[in-house]
Structures are given as C-alpha cells and as structure tokens.
Amino acid sequence: MASHLRLRSALALVTGAGSGIGRAVSVRLAGEGATVAACDLDGAAARETVQLLGRRRGEEGAPRRAHAAFQADVSEARAARRLLEQVQDSFSRPPSVVVSCAGITRDEFLLHMSEDDWDRVIAVNLKGIFLVTQAAAQALVSSGCHGSIINISSIVGKVGNMGQTNYAASKAGVIGLTQTVARELARHGIRCNSVLPGFITTPMTQKMPQKVLDKVTGMIPMGHMGDPEDVADVVAFLASEDSGYITGASVEVTGMRPSWGERGQRSGTPMI
Numbered sequence: 001m002a003s004h005l006r007l008r009s010a011l012a013l014v015t016g017a018g019s020g021i022g023r024a025v026s027v028r029l030a031g032e033g034a035t036v037a038a039c040d041l042d043g044a045a046a047r048e049t050v051q052l053l054g055r056r057r058g059e060e061g062a063p064r065r066a067h068a069a070f071q072a073d074v075s076e077a078r079a080a081r082r083l084l085e086q087v088q089d090s091f092s093r094p095p096s097v098v099v100s101c102a103g104i105t106r107d108e109f110l111l112h113m114s115e116d117d118w119d120r121v122i123a124v125n126l127k128g129i130f131l132v133t134q135a136a137a138q139a140l141v142s143s144g145c146h147g148s149i150i151n152i153s154s155i156v157g158k159v160g161n162m163g164q165t166n167y168a169a170s171k172a173g174v175i176g177l178t179q180t181v182a183r184e185l186a187r188h189g190i191r192c193n194s195v196l197p198g199f200i201t202t203p204m205t206q207k208m209p210q211k212v213l214d215k216v217t218g219m220i221p222m223g224h225m226g227d228p229e230d231v232a233d234v235v236a237f238l239a240s241e242d243s244g245y246i247t248g249a250s251v252e253v254t255g256m257r258p259s260w261g262e263r264g265q266r267s268g269t270p271m272i
Helices: 020-031 043-053 077-091 115-143 165-188 210-218 228-239
Strands: 011-015 035-040 068-071 097-100 147-152 190-197 250-253
Touching: 011 020, 011 077, 011 115, 020 035, 020 043, 020 097, 020 228, 035 043, 035 077, 043 068, 068 077, 077 115, 097 115, 097 228, 115 147, 115 165, 115 190, 147 165, 147 228, 165 190, 165 250, 190 228, 228 250
Parallel strands: 011 035, 011 097, 035 068, 097 147, 147 190, 190 250
Antiparallel strands: none
16 A cells, blocks of 8 residues: 555545445545545445444544445436435535446356346446446536546456356446546546456355366466455556546456466356
C-alpha cells in the first residue's frame, strides 16, 4: 500500500461491495483515505463491509465523515438512480470514484441455456454497469466534478469460456461500454477504465471442485490464483491521479493467462 493517502479527498461508490472483489476494493480505497459508499444487493453484507473499514482517514484537522452502506439492485433503472441520489444526499456531493463490481453467473452450455439465465446475467453484469455509470456520469457532469469510473469486466470477455455464453457476452459488453464512455466523457474530466480479472479466489470460484482448482492453478504461469486484493490494487491505481492520463484501458489481472488453445478448453470453470 502506498505510504501516502492518494484518495484522501475522494468519495468512492463501490457496487457488489458485500463480498469478494467488491469488499477488497472497498477496504483498499478506504485504506487510501477515501470515504466509501458500499452498495450491495444484500444490504447486510454491505453493512458488514463498512464495519471492516474503520474510521475514515482524512487529512489532519479535516472533518471525517463515516463510511456508509447502501442496498440496491443495480439492474433496475429506478434503483440505480435512487442509489446515486442517496449517496449525494448522504455526502452532499456525487462520488468522484465509482467502481462497479456487482456481477453474477448462471453457467450452462449454449445448447441448454435458458432465456431467463441469459437475461438475468446480462441485466446484472452489463445493464447494471450501464445504469450505474450513466447515473454517476450525469451527477458528475451536472456538478462540474471530475471523476474516475472503473468497471470490473473479466478476461472471459476477451477469450470466452466453456459454459459461460451469457457471462462472456456480458463482460465483453463491459469492455466496449467502457471504451465508448471514456471517449464521451473525457472532455468532462471523467476517466473510465475496466479491469479484467482472471481466476481470483472469491466465493464464486470457491464453489469449484478442488480437482478443477488444481488443474486451473497448474495452467497459470505464476502458479497460483489471484486474491481479491490483487484486483483492488489495480483499482486503487486507476482511481487515483497516478493514472491521470489513462482512460479507455482494459487492465488484465490474470497472473498471465494461459493460451486458450493450449491443453484444451476448460469446462464449467467460472472466471470472475
């Protein structure tokens, strides 16, 4: 962690903050000095995350406002707009850092995938990021504030994965959305980047059989799965002015993924 507080003046909204990467991002941004608005569909999980953050670390003598938890289904337009309104009402300003981590999987092979499983994954993973990004951007532009928007995609969005037609499509969409938003919002002083994790130890991957985990680990050149904190480190960099000339980028956090053509495709191995 950096010795200085790079985000000591920032208000950061993190969706999917109740567990996994979202929780690790919340902890890391708070550690960098940011005030965190932690949002999750599971309100109790968001509150648990806030309890981990401790007291806000601000500049000496500066007022310290507590972190806060919010509950919202980001796939619903009204809920996404209401979330941004609640954050602004609570902190008297829009979030200058927005990190969309909320995501789900409903894995099945194409030949058997239901329309409902397709629709729900697209709704949360892609539409949800569109709605949060749009609401946050509107708030920032209206207030004349600069900001950094960071969307969690996945390496699957670039290379695909067996049994994850819906997930891969949603994450590929996040990359395209992010690159376009970066072009549109640059003139407003708002940057937008995406982070593409590979195999990360999260509640999602912990459901995988140990035999599959062992096989996956053996195919990662660095020899181990990543931790949520590895992704959070990259998010903190993209949130800070250390990345002030970076926008529209897709940053891979994979331990260098193996070539998908080598040793055959993996089946039923969710990546986040």
